Amino acid sequence: MTRSVRSGHPDTGRSGRRRPESGRPASRPRRAPLRAAALAALPVLLAATGCSVTFGDGGGQGSGVFGKPLSQQFAAAVEATRAAGSLRFTATVEYAGLTATARYVTEGRADFEDRTAEATLTRDVPEGFADAADLDEGAAAYPQRYAVAGAEVRARTADGGWLGYSPAARKALDPRGAAPVTAHAPGAVLPFGGTAAELLAAAKPHATPVSRPDGVREYRTTVPIGEAQKLLPQKLAFTTTAPGVMTEPVPLIVRLDSRGRLVGAEADLALLLERIQHGPGADHLKGVTRLTATFLASGFGTASDLAPAPAADARRATAVAFGLARGTCAVPAAGLADATRVRPTPCGSRHTMRFFAAAGTKHAGRTTPVQYVQRTCDGPFRDLPQEWRTGTEPEYKNIFSVHGSSFSYRFDATGKAIGPPPELALDVACFLATKA
Numbered sequence: 001m002t003r004s005v006r007s008g009h010p011d012t013g014r015s016g017r018r019r020p021e022s023g024r025p026a027s028r029p030r031r032a033p034l035r036a037a038a039l040a041a042l043p044v045l046l047a048a049t050g051c052s053v054t055f056g057d058g059g060g061q062g063s064g065v066f067g068k069p070l071s072q073q074f075a076a077a078v079e080a081t082r083a084a085g086s087l088r089f090t091a092t093v094e095y096a097g098l099t100a101t102a103r104y105v106t107e108g109r110a111d112f113e114d115r116t117a118e119a120t121l122t123r124d125v126p127e128g129f130a131d132a133a134d135l136d137e138g139a140a141a142y143p144q145r146y147a148v149a150g151a152e153v154r155a156r157t158a159d160g161g162w163l164g165y166s167p168a169a170r171k172a173l174d175p176r177g178a179a180p181v182t183a184h185a186p187g188a189v190l191p192f193g194g195t196a197a198e199l200l201a202a203a204k205p206h207a208t209p210v211s212r213p214d215g216v217r218e219y220r221t222t223v224p225i226g227e228a229q230k231l232l233p234q235k236l237a238f239t240t241t242a243p244g245v246m247t248e249p250v251p252l253i254v255r256l257d258s259r260g261r262l263v264g265a266e267a268d269l270a271l272l273l274e275r276i277q278h279g280p281g282a283d284h285l286k287g288v289t290r291l292t293a294t295f296l297a298s299g300f301g302t303a304s305d306l307a308p309a310p311a312a313d314a315r316r317a318t319a320v321a322f323g324l325a326r327g328t329c330a331v332p333a334a335g336l337a338d339a340t341r342v343r344p345t346p347c348g349s350r351h352t353m354r355f356f357a358a359a360g361t362k363h364a365g366r367t368t369p370v371q372y373v374q375r376t377c378d379g380p381f382r383d384l385p386q387e388w389r390t391g392t393e394p395e396y397k398n399i400f401s402v403h404g405s406s407f408s409y410r411f412d413a414t415g416k417a418i419g420p421p422p423e424l425a426l427d428v429a430c431f432l433a434t435k436a
Contacts, residue, residue: 065260066217070205073260074219078189078201080260081297082112086306088299091195093231095135096290100126102135108146109303110191116306117148117192119184130287134236137337144334146184147308148191153181154311155335157343159350163318163334164311172315173336178234181335189262194231196265196295202227203252215258222249228272231293234337238279245275265295318343321399321429324355327388330431340401340429353431354388356380356396360427369426373398377430384432392432400428 060066065076081087088109095102108119121144125132145156153165165173165181174182180194187193188201202223209217226246229237240246250271255264269291276284285291318333318341329347332339345351357380364372381396403425 060258062256062258062260065256070208073205073256074200074203074254077254077256077260077262080256081189081262084259084261084300085113086111086299086301086303087297088303089190089192089195089197090296091197091294093293094291095131095285095288096292097130097287098289100129102126102129102132106195108192109299109306111304111306112191113304114306115148115150115186115191116308117146117190118306118308119146119192120144121146121180131285134284135233137233141332144180146180146192146335147306147311148184148186149308151186152311153185153335154308155181156309157334158331158352159343159345161343161345162309162311163314163343165314165335169314173318173338173341176234179335179337183230183234196231196267196293197262197297198230199223199227199252199265199267200254200262203254205254209256216263217256219254219256221252221254223252223267224248225250225272225275228267228269228293231267231269232272232276236276236284238275238282240280261297261300262295263297267293269293321355321431322358322360322401322427324358324429326356328355329353330355340399340427352434353397354392354434355429355431356384356388357430358428362423362425364424364426367424369400369402369424372424372426373400373428373430376428380430388432392434396430397433398428398430400426402426 062080065073065080068076086109089107091106093104102123102125104121104123106119106121108117110117121142123135123142125135129135141158147154147156147162149164151167153170154162155165156162167185170179170182170185173179183194185193187195187198189197203221205219206221207219209219211217224246225248228250248271251268253264253266254262257263273285273288273291276282277286277288314333314335319330321330321340321342324330324342324344327347328344329351330342330344330353331351332353333341333343342353347354357377359372359376361372367375377396377398
């Protein structure tokens, strides 16, 4: 942040008036008419020279932001926010329906100097929420805890340990970029990405901000819809090749404090919601009537000295469930969108899964996935030792992955289906569910 120092003429006093020369009486020149004339002539001068002038920001604490041309103020605000050293933040995404609202809230701290962050994610999806299935995340349990150390994103597992996802690990384990550890990788604004704060780096001011009595300046601008949808789970994202669609403007309100630091952002995602509900190939959130994302920052300079816990390399500490030996205990691989990957752990420590059977086939014939799961799991489940069942849920659970299918039907003159049998390739792992 740039400090401005107000300096006077070397021959003036604190009042700014020139000292009288020795032996001469002080005179008080009348300057008001001159000032008025200068101000009156200023528009003519600006028109003649083509210059732009920002008033009232040359000597304040926020001059490093507000003293810049309007088009550069958001970039300067990012720098001013980082210059604070650290901050606390709350980010919220709300899916409002006719009778209930689902909320995803992220609360955390960020230290810009050490490039660290920590955050806790919670969610509130009311019972009976019409679009709960669209927000379902499989085995993901809340609250979720994340940390960032440099370029590595860390996720806390159900056994209390941490998995570390370096850029190389994210590329290997999340090639599609759909996992939370990818969404929350360091962003252009915060070390913890994936919040509405990141929209500041993708937006440009459109008009002079409104100054509030508390010194906050509020900008009303827009951000491309393609950037806005990064705030939502990838399963809700829509894609299109139609020209101009991904750059359609989404309304955004940005609030900067008197020092030019980001203190709030609010995105009205109505246009994005319309695309999700009615866009090509989209059929989600049909009961949602309002979709918004907000960000609040506070506690500048008070959230430093973060010390993320050590983490195990996720590439070596996790495994695919279908290849686990019978009796292996595990917890889900926190931070991934892939339910088939787990973290094996000793059965004497905290765990949520105990695997007892697994199978896979490239040609399941006319067998459906449900039938194949039953054929794989039912018999071994009945033969499990009683000590394995202690403290577990009464019914087994399973993880299955369909990785290939082929259905080709033809019908003869009588309407009978003929042709080759359908081919189904899938893997199944069966486990007992426990509480960590």
